[in-house]
Amino acid sequence: MIIYGSSISPFVRKVLVALNEKGIRYEHGPVAPQAEDADFRAASPMGKIPAIDHDGFRLADSSAILDYIEHLSPQPALIPADARGAARARWFDKFGEVELDRKLSVVFTERFLKPRLFKVPGDEALAQQALDTHLPPLFDYLESQISGPFLVGGAFGIGDIAVAAPFHNLRLAQVEVDAARWPKLAGWVALTLDRPAFVTAIAAPAW
Ligand SMILES: N[C@@H](CCC(=O)N[C@@H](CS)C(=O)NCC(=O)O)C(=O)O
Incomplete structure (x- = not known):
């Protein structure tokens, strides 16, 4: 199986973590979103990452x-x-993208992507607004949902993968979850990102 997409993307990270957890071998092609690579574009009609090609079966x-x-x-x-x-696992999968990453990626873009990758200044006011106003209600919600090592039931799963994946991008932006305000969330994020499957996915090439 070929996985297309930079490991810096939380969505690519989700796929790499799932494959690592299941011990499935893969080849990784760390392309950027909207890359011109013809094989990648055949697998991803909208040019978004991730996409896969599994023996000719292509999916984004x-x-x-x-x-x-x-x-x-x-x-x-x-x-x-x-x-x-x-159903709850799918809820958290969707929550990870539609609620959490949408807000968190503002901090990642303004404090990491723009200054570090694109070499332009980030908008610090936007990043601070996300941290002060948009993210705390989501963190409050997650704090209320954590009662053990896993978000859903008694086992690690797609809910954990989808919600933890964007938190690594917060780390790249030099922000940690405030453990005094959200102790369960901070502990769960640290535990989850420390899993070997996450450590390997995070270490995968970004470009
Ligand atoms: N729902 C998609 C979202 C993928 C996505 O938005 N990826 C971003 C990179 S993190 C992307 O490729 N953006 C490029 C674009 O929107 O044109 C998924 O879960 O894979």
């Missing part, structure tokens, strides 16, 4: 790819078998 979107991987290699299960567990 991290959630769709995680579903594919789960069917391909069901063990260890990353999606609970029961209706409520599966």
